[in-house]
Amino acid sequence: MALRPRLRLFSILRPAGVQPVRRLATESRLTSDHVRIVEVGPRDGLQNEKKSIPLKTKLELIDRLANTGVTTIEAGSFVSPKWVPQMESTADIFERLLQSPPQSNHAIAYNYLVPNIKGMENLVKVMGDVGISTETLGSPSKPATITEISVFTAATESFTKANTNCTIGESLERIKPIVELAKTKNIRVRGYVSVALGCPYEGPDVSPSKVAEITASLLEMGADEVSVADTTGMGTAPSTLKLLQTLRAAGIASTDIALHFHDTYGQALVNTIVGLEHGIRIFDSSVGGLGGCPYSKGATGNVSTEDLVHTLHSVGMHTGVNLEEMSKIGSWISGELGRVNQSRAGKATLARLQG
Numbered sequence: 348m349a350l351r352p353r354l355r356l357f358s359i360l361r362p363a364g365v366q367p368v369r370r371l372a373t374e375s376r377l378t379s380d381h382v383r384i385v386e387v388g389p390r391d392g393l394q395n396e397k398k399s400i401p402l403k404t405k406l407e408l409i410d411r412l413a414n415t416g417v418t419t420i421e422a423g424s425f426v427s428p429k430w431v432p433q434m435e436s437t438a439d440i441f442e443r444l445l446q447s448p449p450q451s452n453h454a455i456a457y458n459y460l461v462p463n464i465k466g467m468e469n470l471v472k473v474m475g476d477v478g479i480s481t482e483t484l485g486s487p488s489k490p491a492t493i494t495e496i497s498v499f500t501a502a503t504e505s506f507t508k509a510n511t512n513c514t515i516g517e518s519l520e521r522i523k524p525i526v527e528l529a530k531t532k533n534i535r536v537r538g539y540v541s542v543a544l545g546c547p548y549e550g551p552d553v554s555p556s557k558v559a560e561i562t563a564s565l566l567e568m569g570a571d572e573v574s575v576a577d578t579t580g581m582g583t584a585p586s587t588l589k590l591l592q593t594l595r596a597a598g599i600a601s602t603d604i605a606l607h608f609h610d611t612y613g614q615a616l617v618n619t620i621v622g623l624e625h626g627i628r629i630f631d632s633s634v635g636g637l638g639g640c641p642y643s644k645g646a647t648g649n650v651s652t653e654d655l656v657h658t659l660h661s662v663g664m665h666t667g668v669n670l671e672e673m674s675k676i677g678s679w680i681s682g683e684l685g686r687v688n689q690s691r692a693g694k695a696t697l698a699r700l701q702g
């Protein structure tokens with residue numbers, strides 16, 4: 348279905364010369380006017396908060412998000428606590444979500460970031476300890492709870508070194524056994540390519556061909572989708588379009604791609620529209636615009652889920668997400684963290700509700 352009103356913002360740029368790769372995981376998962384939102388607040392949003400956040404608050408955040416209509420929630424990260432102390436409670440969160448998932452009237456996938464095989468083994472150990480498989484069977488009264496993981500790398504060597512202490516090539520080698528183990532457990536895998544539209548060390552001119560090459564490698568390894576991330580928020584409408592065209596020219600289907608925008612320069616929603624026009628139907632966001640990046644000076648959080656939902660609905664897309672509920676959560680969690688609520692649509696929605 349065409350967007351309403353039909354938006355044709357930019358002329359077609361000439362795609363970069365990337366060799367087409369084998370297309371994998373290409374089945375169409377979404378109808379053309381349905382967008383799946385990946386709520387990353389409990390992981391990407393909280394991971395850089397300096398003050399330790401109580402487990403109770405993290406669980407309450409996840410429980411409340413589970414009742415907004417979102418179908419994928421990033422719940423935590425099996426990383427080294429020396430690198431990301433805020434994510435230390437992830438095993439407890441995973442255990443709680445396996446044993447007593449939030450009440451919800453639809454299936455929800457809970458996603459965990461995994462940087463290396465040690466993280467994956469830790470996740471598998473929790474599953475063994477709890478004795479519950481990664482997918483509880485759904486029924487009308489108890490919809491399925493699904494476990495997913497995300498593996499991550501980046502499009503520049505400097506960022507990869509800062510974030511994971513290795514080269515891009517080494518990071519891809521690290522990812523292979525993680526994906527293999529995940530597949531033996533029937534766990535769906537998401538890949539991330541960070542700094543796809545700008546790097547804090549190497550500037551805005553990140554090679555789209557390099558992003559395409561890494562995305563293709565992740566899909567070839569068995570990733571079910573790849574989230575292409577504008578970590579610094581440097582992406583613009585033309586650079587987003589050029590990147591998407593390069594991915595397409597490389598044989599990568601739009602159904603295999605998610606877009607992950609940070610809103611540092613206020614371009615996330617414009618870039619979202621470019622993505623929509625290009626057939627992307629999976630977008631990442633965080634409630635209240637939580638987040639930041641320790642390696643990217645001045646970086647703000649992800650685009651807020653409330654702003655994203657408002658924009659998507661305004662162009663006739665369906666998300667299944669209740670904007671009013673999401674706005675209440677954005678206000679609540681911002682208060683809990685002592686942060687300013689970054690969502691304009693969230694604040695406006697609440698003001699309207701309060702009359």
Ligand SMILES: CC(C)(COP(=O)([O-])OP(=O)([O-])OC[C@H]1O[C@@H](n2cnc3c(N)ncnc32)[C@H](O)[C@@H]1OP(=O)([O-])[O-])[C@@H](O)C(=O)NCCC(=O)NCCSC(=O)C[C@@](C)(O)CC(=O)[O-]
Nearest residue numbers: 391425426427430462465466510511512539541542576578
């Ligand atoms: C990959 C490493 C571990 C390499 O870090 P390293 O220091 O090279 O690794 P190491 O193997 O030498 O391990 C160092 C210590 O960490 C332990 N360790 C090692 N692995 C684990 C683990 N999984 N869980 C628990 N502990 C672990 C390990 O046992 C050892 O402990 P010690 O012997 O010193 O006591 C490190 O660089 C790391 O954890 N990096 C992750 C950083 C991170 O999480 N960044 C944020 C996520 S990416 C992101 O946010 C971007 C994204 C996805 O949102 C998209 C976007 O917007 O761009």
